[in-house]
Structure formats: C-alpha cells, structure tokens
Amino acid sequence: MPIALETFFLDPAFEGTLQQQIQQMVAGGILSGRFRPGEKLPSSRKLATHLGVSRITVTLAYNELMADDYLSSAGRSGYFVSENAPEPPQLSPRSSSDTVDWTRAIGNRFSGNLQIEKPLDWRKYKYPFIYGQVDPSLFDRQNWRLCAVRALGQRDFDSLTADQVDRDDPQLLEFIARNTLPRRGILAKPEEILITVGAQNALWLAAQVLLTQRRTAAHENPCYPGLRSILHQSRCHRIEIPVDGDGLPPNLVPPETDVVFTTPSHQCPTASTMPISRRKELLRRASEDDFLIVEDDYEFEMSFLKPPSPALKSLDDDGRVIYVGSFSKSLFPGLRLGYLVGPEPFIREARALRSAVLRHPPGHMQRTAAYFLSLGHYDALVRRLRNAFHDRRRIMDSAFAEYGLTVAGAGAFGGSSYWMRAPDGVDTKELGDRLRHRSVLIEPGAAFCESTSREYKHYRLAYSSIGAAQITPGVALIAAEIEQMLR
Amino acid sequence: MPIALETFFLDPAFEGTLQQQIQQMVAGGILSGRFRPGEKLPSSRKLATHLGVSRITVTLAYNELMADDYLSSAGRSGYFVSENAPEPPQLSPRSSSDTVDWTRAIGNRFSGNLQIEKPLDWRKYKYPFIYGQVDPSLFDRQNWRLCAVRALGQRDFDSLTADQVDRDDPQLLEFIARNTLPRRGILAKPEEILITVGAQNALWLAAQVLLTQRRTAAHENPCYPGLRSILHQSRCHRIEIPVDGDGLPPNLVPPETDVVFTTPSHQCPTASTMPISRRKELLRRASEDDFLIVEDDYEFEMSFLKPPSPALKSLDDDGRVIYVGSFSKSLFPGLRLGYLVGPEPFIREARALRSAVLRHPPGHMQRTAAYFLSLGHYDALVRRLRNAFHDRRRIMDSAFAEYGLTVAGAGAFGGSSYWMRAPDGVDTKELGDRLRHRSVLIEPGAAFCESTSREYKHYRLAYSSIGAAQITPGVALIAAEIEQMLR
Structure with a gap:
C-alpha cells in the first residue's frame, strides 16, 4: 500500500532547512514503525506540490535517505522504504501518561467488574x-449473506445510509410486533418497541431510565454477570434474591423494591423455569408493592422439549413489565441486535437516552435482520x-x-x-x-x-x-x- | 405469510371449553389486528398437536369461525383469515399506562432536549x-456492497459472528492506527484506540468517563447540539465559551475547568479553523491549569481548499487530548462507526463502559469498513x-x-x-x-x-x-x- 500524501505536514516551528524537515519526516515514519519496508513513498513531484516546496528539495531529501538506506529506488517506478531500513524500536506512544494523573482525571471507573472468562480463541x-x-456449522450463512446484499440494494440504500436520528427500521419493528411478540403472547405497537445494540444494551437502557442512587433493584442470584455490571454502574441500591428450582421466589422480593430483574423463562444460569402460578404471584406482588419488572426473555426460541410458557409480559395487565428480547442467541452474538418492549412513556425515555448514547443501531444490520426474519430463514x-x-x-x-x-x-x-x-x-x-x-x-x-x-x-x-x-x-x-x- | 404455531397458547385459567378457547384465540388475533385478511392458519392437525388437544376440537372451532366469517376455507389448501373478517379497532395496547405512575416510575429523564430539526424525508x-x-449520487455503493459480501465470506465469518466481549476488529484498528491517524499527525497503538457506534457514542463515552457532578466542562457556543445533551446527561457543571472567527479563544477557558470540548479543525457550526498559534496556546493552558481536551476532528477529510492543519492531538506532548474521529461524514451516517483515541488508562475505562452499555459495535460493520478503507475505496x-x-x-x-x-x-x-x-x-x-x-x-x-x-x-x-x-x-x-x- 502506498504511503498517503496526507501523512506529511510541514511544521512552521521546525528549526532547520526544508530538506532536513522532509528527511526527518520520512525517517521518523520509518523509525516509529508507521512506514514499513516495501511501502511506496509519494513521488517527489506529488510531495513537493502537497507541501508547497520545490521538487528538487524533495528529490535531495529522498537521495539522502537512499544513501542512509532508509529508502530504495526501483528506477522509474519510484521510491520505497528499504528492506534494510533501520528497525523501529518497540512502539512507544508519543503521549506519555506521566504528566496527567489519570487516577484523578478519570471521574468514573468502569473497569474491573468480574466477567465470565470467555476465551476468544x-x-x-x-x-x-x-x-x-454461534455454531458455524448450524448457521445459515448463505441466506444471511443474500439478505445482507439485498439490504444494500439500490432500493433500500437511501433509508439505510441516512442518519435516522432516533428512529428504527420500520420493517424490523413491524416484524417484531406482528410475528415475534405474538408468539410470546405479547401485543405491542411500534411506539412501544425500541431496537437495541444487543440484549445487554436493552438491559442497560432500562436500568438507566428506571434506577437512581435512591432506588432499589432486586435481581436473581446467581445471575447473568453483565446485569451486575449494569446495576453497579447505575449506583442503585441492589438486593440479591437467591433462586430455587422454580426461579425467583416472589415472596423474597422486599417491599421497598423499585425494579425486579428476572429471567423467568429460562433462569440464567440455573436453567429453571418459573411456573405460571409463581409468575402470577410475582405480578400480584408488583401491583401490591408498586414495583416494575424487567423480564429478560432470552432463548425462548430454544424450547424443543415442550412449548415455552407465555412471557411474563403476556400476563401483565398493568403495564409493569419491561420486556427484553434478543436475536443474538439464535442468529449470532456479533450481530448485536436486541429489543425493548414497554409502555410508551418508558420507551420514549429509553429512546432519548439511546439517541444521546449512540443514536440508533446501524440501519443495514436492522434491515438485514428484517429480511432474514420475514423471508422465513429465521424460523428455519x-x-x-x-x-x-x-x-x-x-x-x-x-x-x-x-x-x-x-x-x-x-x-x-x-x-x-x-x-x-x-x-x-x-x-x-x-x-x-x-x-x-x-x-x-x-x-x-x-x-x-x-x-x-x-x-x-x-x-x-x-x-x-x-x-x-x-x-x-x-x-x-x-x-x-x-x-x-x-x- | 402463514400465522406461526407458537402464537397459540392454552391458558390453564380459561373458564370455558377448549373449543371456545381456540375460537377466542383466533378471533382475538383477528380483532387485535395481529392476524390479517388472507393469512393462512395452521392446519387443524398441527394446531391440535401443538396444543395437545384432539383434532376434532380444532376443526369444530375453525368451523364455528367460518360460520362467523372470521375464517374462510380454500378446500384442501387450508384455512385463511377471511377477507370479510371483522375489522380490528384502532390498536389499543393491552398494557394501559394508567395503573403505573410513569412520572414517578421514571428515575432519569432524557427526552426533551433541543435537537436540530432534521426532517427524515x-x-x-x-x-x-x-x-x-449522504448524497447517494456520490457514494460508492457498488464497492461498499462488495466489501460487505467479502466480510460475510467463510473466512471472516467466524470472527465476525462471535461475541467479541469487549474487543474490536483488529483489521480496522490496524488501518486506523497505520493510515488514518498518521494523516492527522497522530501516532497511536491499538490499545489507545476504541471503535464506537459513531462519533456521538465516542463523545458520550468520553464525557461519562471524565465528568461527574463535581466537575466542570467547558464547550464552544454555538456547538453541536448532540454534545449539549451528552453534557447535560453527565450532570457536570457546564461553561459555554463564545467562539470567534478563529474558533475557541483559549484565554476564555476558566481555570477551574476539568475538560474542554472543542472542534478546532472545523468549528461546528461556524466553520472556523483554529490557527496553530491558538492550538499551542490552548495546550499550554491545559498543561498550566491541568485540564483535558476532547477534540472532535469531524470532517477533516473534506479539506479541498488547502491541506488540513494537523490535529490538536498531534501537538499534544502531555497526553491531554482525547481525539474523536468518525467515518460517518465521508461514508454514511447510518453506518454508525467512529473512534476514540487517548491514553491507555482512559481507553481502558471507556472500553469497560462500552462493554456494559453495548459490548462492541457489530463485527460485520467493522470488517466491511476495514475492507473499504484498506482496498483504497475510501480514499477514492x-x-x-x-x-x-x-x-x-x-x-x-x-x-x-x-x-x-x-x-x-x-x-x-x-x-x-x-x-x-x-x-x-x-x-x-x-x-x-x-x-x-x-x-x-x-x-x-x-x-x-x-x-x-x-x-x-x-x-x-x-x-x-x-x-x-x-x-x-x-x-x-x-x-x-x-x-x-x-x-
């Protein structure tokens, strides 16, 4: 790859000749490891025009660099970084962190939370x-690719490349509202759905909207480790409720709770399922003590032993349940697409927060998923x-x-x-x-x-x-x- | 599209016969607008197996629904929602927001910030x-599409579909470090770069890591409206500095400032460029009063009248400048890809926060951009x-x-x-x-x-x-x- 012209700047404060400055720029690029052996330099004519200097100045600089074996020339085809050029030392960043006290400069610390050790290899x-x-042998790569290509077609291109400000892809919203949610017994309008960058993002948005330092969240123990970081970050008061073979026991939710986070269909990680009676009891408690419930309904599609029970949200007459869904488990986690379902006042705030944090999940991913779902590939x-x-x-x-x-x-x-x-x-x-x-x-x-x-x-x-x-x-x-x- | 089997559940608490319950489920689906005229119902055999009831019960229910003109039958090809079926009323969500006081339930309010009115049409x-x-007549749709397809090829598929936990695409990082940043005079290691969901996300992460309720941010006035929502959300103390024809005047930055947000290369929205002397003065002030600078270097690529001046970050010997870059302006905003460059202790916290908020920007978008950049399409x-x-x-x-x-x-x-x-x-x-x-x-x-x-x-x-x-x-x-x- 040729070295880009824009890499080169003249520094008005440089003390020395123009030729020296050019030599130093090139040698500096090689010594710092930015320019690598075999890479082509801009022609002397182009570099001269770019820097506003005479061509002879550049040629003289290049010749000096050849003499020092920084550069080699291949006749008419130009100048290259020499294969014998001095080796760059271990990259040391220009900005040393020494002058800034980062322990003080960082206002909020987020690192250091315990995560599942998941080796990337x-x-x-x-x-x-x-x-x-994802198991690559099971995923339908061929059809996903076709959907991705279709979503990049002329017809879709305009809507997918535009800044949608805070809007989601209407085709994906429509599919979720009309096909995915009804399978969980949930009826929702598009204004009650928000597409998120994965289920993690959905849980985070819900926690940020609903919790403050003065509020109390109750969650299952053991639980999904990502949830703990999220709640920790919201700085709310946090209560852990030990699960049993039927999931979260509603009678252990303290009355001062503001929000309960639960995985009723398939408790993470114990795999237990909350029976209908307990779901109703949890909703009754929520109504009685005026708390909200965030239901993470991950993996409901993987019910092959018997049909899944309806989502907690499908039993929710009060609008107390915020529902979190995800396509990551059945499509692939790198897709980063999930969704939040909840009453309009809640979705409005979650949308405004999402807009400030990242605007919207990439349009092309949303449309590709919409095609994959609506063409029936997802069900297959x-x-x-x-x-x-x-x-x-x-x-x-x-x-x-x-x-x-x-x-x-x-x-x-x-x-x-x-x-x-x-x-x-x-x-x-x-x-x-x-x-x-x-x-x-x-x-x-x-x-x-x-x-x-x-x-x-x-x-x-x-x-x-x-x-x-x-x-x-x-x-x-x-x-x-x-x-x-x-x- | 056929109506999915999983839409149907039996409710153990239903008072009435099984046949009545099936009729009610179907009629309810039609009346609520979930099942639309012409859509095909599951066969009586399949629905009976799914619900665990006898086939005759389903057939009787379907016959009753035909008599009421909810369904029509096309002989052997099955049952369909009748074209004359009762029309659904205006969709009213099941969850009425009446029982929950959402004014109280919402802990943090994010909506209502002034945004540029950008009509989506x-x-x-x-x-x-x-x-x-984006101007669709200028964008290179064909090559973008080829890169997207290549990024979905067998070879890349594994790495792109996997949950990368908090890692970014090494190919994109490498390109940014070796090609994009050197053009701005910046040398950075991959550990000093974080890929973000657009520049908005980069600014948000920087504000969240660096600011607290007890800290002071100074920013330009007028400025990018998205920045105001971000700073508002961080609850920091906020100082507006009026810009002049040379951008932000360093002498107006109050000494108590912790972080300055600036757009030196192309002030948003006044389009002024900060001269080198003022950049040096700003850095001197930062060092003297120990504040940090977040540089939003949007649109530097669009310098066609004369070469862009080097980024503020390229003059920064102390490591006080956090650099925000974006591909949205020159590629397309719906892509949602930007990046943060800063000292490692800062990037570590931003990465941990990003991980809690959304894990990582979708792998496929990162790899597609990496190909588009490294194949030279971006420069063209x-x-x-x-x-x-x-x-x-x-x-x-x-x-x-x-x-x-x-x-x-x-x-x-x-x-x-x-x-x-x-x-x-x-x-x-x-x-x-x-x-x-x-x-x-x-x-x-x-x-x-x-x-x-x-x-x-x-x-x-x-x-x-x-x-x-x-x-x-x-x-x-x-x-x-x-x-x-x-x-």
Whole structure:
C-alpha cells in the first residue's frame, strides 16, 4: 500500500532547512514503525506540490535517505522504504501518561467488574462447553449473506445510509410486533418497541431510565454477570434474591423494591423455569408493592422439549413489565441486535437516552435482520438449532449418567445449557483451569455470583457450540478431572 | 405469510371449553389486528398437536369461525383469515399506562432536549441545504456492497459472528492506527484506540468517563447540539465559551475547568479553523491549569481548499487530548462507526463502559469498513466528495454574491457548509419554517445555542446533500424569502 500524501505536514516551528524537515519526516515514519519496508513513498513531484516546496528539495531529501538506506529506488517506478531500513524500536506512544494523573482525571471507573472468562480463541479447544457463541456449522450463512446484499440494494440504500436520528427500521419493528411478540403472547405497537445494540444494551437502557442512587433493584442470584455490571454502574441500591428450582421466589422480593430483574423463562444460569402460578404471584406482588419488572426473555426460541410458557409480559395487565428480547442467541452474538418492549412513556425515555448514547443501531444490520426474519430463514434456522440441540442434549444426558456427573438445573423446555454441581471439595474455578489444559472449556459458577458469596460448587455446561461427537469424550474428561481432584 | 404455531397458547385459567378457547384465540388475533385478511392458519392437525388437544376440537372451532366469517376455507389448501373478517379497532395496547405512575416510575429523564430539526424525508425537498446526510449520487455503493459480501465470506465469518466481549476488529484498528491517524499527525497503538457506534457514542463515552457532578466542562457556543445533551446527561457543571472567527479563544477557558470540548479543525457550526498559534496556546493552558481536551476532528477529510492543519492531538506532548474521529461524514451516517483515541488508562475505562452499555459495535460493520478503507475505496470516495463539494462551493459563492446573502463563517480548508447571518429583524427559525413550504431546507441557528441565548440571526447552509443544479435557485428562494420578511 502506498504511503498517503496526507501523512506529511510541514511544521512552521521546525528549526532547520526544508530538506532536513522532509528527511526527518520520512525517517521518523520509518523509525516509529508507521512506514514499513516495501511501502511506496509519494513521488517527489506529488510531495513537493502537497507541501508547497520545490521538487528538487524533495528529490535531495529522498537521495539522502537512499544513501542512509532508509529508502530504495526501483528506477522509474519510484521510491520505497528499504528492506534494510533501520528497525523501529518497540512502539512507544508519543503521549506519555506521566504528566496527567489519570487516577484523578478519570471521574468514573468502569473497569474491573468480574466477567465470565470467555476465551476468544474458544474454537481452538476440542471440547468447548461454552455458552452464547454461534455454531458455524448450524448457521445459515448463505441466506444471511443474500439478505445482507439485498439490504444494500439500490432500493433500500437511501433509508439505510441516512442518519435516522432516533428512529428504527420500520420493517424490523413491524416484524417484531406482528410475528415475534405474538408468539410470546405479547401485543405491542411500534411506539412501544425500541431496537437495541444487543440484549445487554436493552438491559442497560432500562436500568438507566428506571434506577437512581435512591432506588432499589432486586435481581436473581446467581445471575447473568453483565446485569451486575449494569446495576453497579447505575449506583442503585441492589438486593440479591437467591433462586430455587422454580426461579425467583416472589415472596423474597422486599417491599421497598423499585425494579425486579428476572429471567423467568429460562433462569440464567440455573436453567429453571418459573411456573405460571409463581409468575402470577410475582405480578400480584408488583401491583401490591408498586414495583416494575424487567423480564429478560432470552432463548425462548430454544424450547424443543415442550412449548415455552407465555412471557411474563403476556400476563401483565398493568403495564409493569419491561420486556427484553434478543436475536443474538439464535442468529449470532456479533450481530448485536436486541429489543425493548414497554409502555410508551418508558420507551420514549429509553429512546432519548439511546439517541444521546449512540443514536440508533446501524440501519443495514436492522434491515438485514428484517429480511432474514420475514423471508422465513429465521424460523428455519431456529428449527435446525432446536433439532441439533435436542440431539446434543440426549447425548449429554447419557454421558452424565455414564460418568456420574450431577445436574443441578436442566431446563424443562430445552435451552442450550445445564447447571451442574461438582462434588464437595471440588472448587470449580480450579476445575475449569485444569480442564483448559486438556482442551475442555467449562464455565465455573463464580462468575454468576456476588464476589462475597462465590458459588464454588457449581458450573455451567452448554451444548450450543460443541459438536455432538465431542460431547461424550468431553464429559469423560470432566469426570476424570473431578475424580483426580477428589483424591 | 402463514400465522406461526407458537402464537397459540392454552391458558390453564380459561373458564370455558377448549373449543371456545381456540375460537377466542383466533378471533382475538383477528380483532387485535395481529392476524390479517388472507393469512393462512395452521392446519387443524398441527394446531391440535401443538396444543395437545384432539383434532376434532380444532376443526369444530375453525368451523364455528367460518360460520362467523372470521375464517374462510380454500378446500384442501387450508384455512385463511377471511377477507370479510371483522375489522380490528384502532390498536389499543393491552398494557394501559394508567395503573403505573410513569412520572414517578421514571428515575432519569432524557427526552426533551433541543435537537436540530432534521426532517427524515429531506429527500422530498427540492433544495435540501442540510448537513450530515449522504448524497447517494456520490457514494460508492457498488464497492461498499462488495466489501460487505467479502466480510460475510467463510473466512471472516467466524470472527465476525462471535461475541467479541469487549474487543474490536483488529483489521480496522490496524488501518486506523497505520493510515488514518498518521494523516492527522497522530501516532497511536491499538490499545489507545476504541471503535464506537459513531462519533456521538465516542463523545458520550468520553464525557461519562471524565465528568461527574463535581466537575466542570467547558464547550464552544454555538456547538453541536448532540454534545449539549451528552453534557447535560453527565450532570457536570457546564461553561459555554463564545467562539470567534478563529474558533475557541483559549484565554476564555476558566481555570477551574476539568475538560474542554472543542472542534478546532472545523468549528461546528461556524466553520472556523483554529490557527496553530491558538492550538499551542490552548495546550499550554491545559498543561498550566491541568485540564483535558476532547477534540472532535469531524470532517477533516473534506479539506479541498488547502491541506488540513494537523490535529490538536498531534501537538499534544502531555497526553491531554482525547481525539474523536468518525467515518460517518465521508461514508454514511447510518453506518454508525467512529473512534476514540487517548491514553491507555482512559481507553481502558471507556472500553469497560462500552462493554456494559453495548459490548462492541457489530463485527460485520467493522470488517466491511476495514475492507473499504484498506482496498483504497475510501480514499477514492473522499477525492470524489472533495471534487463535488469544491464545485458546489464555487456555485454557492457566486449565488451568495448574486443574491446578496451574508456569510458569517466559511471554513478556510473547505468542509461542506457555511455559517450564514440573516439581516437584522429576520428570525431564522421563522425563515426556516417559511422556506420549508417552498421546498427549501435550511438549519436555523437556534438549535446550536443555549435556549437562554438563542442565536436567531444565524443559520447553516450545507452543500453536502444538495445537487449542484439546485444550489442557485435554492439560494434565490432564500434571498426572496428574507426580502419578504423585511418588508
């Protein structure tokens, strides 16, 4: 790639000749690693015009640089960074952080929250029992690509490239309102739906709109680790409610609660499902004590054992439930598309906040998803995922029986993971570390729990990314490692 | 489109027969507008299996619905919503907001900030002198599409679909570090760069990390309206500094300032450029009074009159400058891709915040941009835009001379807009409203200013979206309207 002309500036404060300054710019670029061996420099004529200097000045500078072996010339085809040019030292940023006290300069600190350790190179592991990554062998790449190309066609181009200020793609909104939400028993107008950059973004917007330092949020324990960072960031008062085999127990929600965050259809990470009676009880409590509920309905599509129960929001006559949906689990997480459903006054504030934070999720992603959904590819994909997950689950079940692993939560409707319990004396953090060396990835339970009450005994095993053939040997390795740790 | 099976649930609490319940579900779907005339219902066999009832129950329910003209049957091809089915009433959401006091329930209010009135249907106007929208006749749709398809190819698919947790696309980072930033005189390591969902998102992240209720931000007046919402939301103490023909005057920055927000290369909206001497003075003040600077370097690519001066960040030896860049102006705003450059401790916090808010901008958009940039299409596009804008600017200049409009700020390097002054007695808000009726769009100055000190006299005229042929008649209409208002 040729080195761009715009890289070069004259500094009016430079002390020395123009030729020296040009030499220094080029040598500086090479020494700092910006210009690399073999890259072509602008012609002397072009650089001279660009800098407003005479061509001979540039030629003289280039010749000096050739003599020093910074540059080489290939006759008429121009000047190149020499293959023998001095090597750049380890890149040291020009801006040293020494003069600014960043400990003081940073007003709000966001780093340092516990996250699930999710190695980005999980594909290199033979037995990846990890959650929430797409299985490339199941995804319908061909049709997704066709939809993406269609969304970039002449007809759609104008609407997708424009700054939509705070609006979403009407086609995607229409599909969600008319097809996705009715399957969960929810009726919503487009003004009650907001498209978000993934479910994480939806939960964040809800927390920001509803919570303040003086308000109280109750959430499940264990829970999705991203939710903890979000609530921590909102600075609200936070209450953890231990879940049981039926999910969140409504009677444990304290009366002073302002907002409850829950995953009724498929508790994260224990995989339990909240029965209808408990859902009604939770709504009754909400009405009685005047609190709101944020329902994260992730993964409802993965119900292959029996049909999913209707969403909590479908039972909500008061408009107390804010619903969070996502396409990341069944499409792919890198897509970053989710949605919020709630009463108009709430959606209005969430939209205004989204507008200040990022305006709107990219138009092209919204339209591609709208096509993929409305052409029926999404339903076909979900069916394929369900079948594959159903098969894998059967293999998981028999492997657990064969190798004697204990399931703590299995999910009555299906899903894509199990919540497991290790025997007493086995720290699952250590188990996870040891298994990594054997090319097995599991998710230790500690990441889902408060640092003060870590869940050392539990771990999650997902079957959404691991191939059917890897399951039994992978489970065998887990069992063998546990046995070794017990010795 | 057939109506999905999953739309149907049995309610254990329903009082009545199963057949009645099925009838009610179907009729309810039609009456609420979810099922529309001509849509196909699931076969009686499939619905019976799904609900776990006998097939005859479903058939009887369907027959009753046919008798009432909710459904029609096309013999063996199944049941459809009848064209004569009762019309749905105006959609009324199930969740009435009456039982929840949303004035109280909403903890933080974000709506109601003044924004530029940017009609989304601007393409319908004959003379759209508006800013920041893409001109479809100049954009290289064909190559963008090829890059998008390539980014969805087998080879890239894995990395783009995966949840990257908080990481960005290494190819895009590499290109920005090695090619884009050096053109602005900036040297940065990948760890000092964060990809954002547009420049708006970059400014928001910077404000959230650096500001608190106890800190003071100084910003230009007039300024980009999105910045005001961002600072308002951070709840910091806010100081407005009036700009002059050379941009922000450093001597007006109060010593208690913690962060200065500025647009030195092309002040928004007055189009002035800060001279090198003033940039150095601003940096000296920053060092002396220990404040930070957020530099919004939007539109530097549009320098066609003379080369752009180096970014403020390129003169920054202390690491006090946080740099905001964007591809939205030269690619298209719906892309939503920008970036932040700053010292590592700052980028670390911005990354952690971004991760909680939205994880990362969609992988596919990042890779598509990386290809478009590295294959040289971006530079070609920028050249094309510069040439077109240069032509349009010449036409603007002669039209202003011909019709006697007064330019208040023109931008020494080029850009894509003028800051205009209307004669005394002309309120530009009213001027804008009147011109709309004549199919002319202008941007009244009030949107860029504090509500307490509205800038009634100024307005912005951009030439990034208006075709060359429309410019002179459009300017003539503006002049005619102004004359009429003066009468």
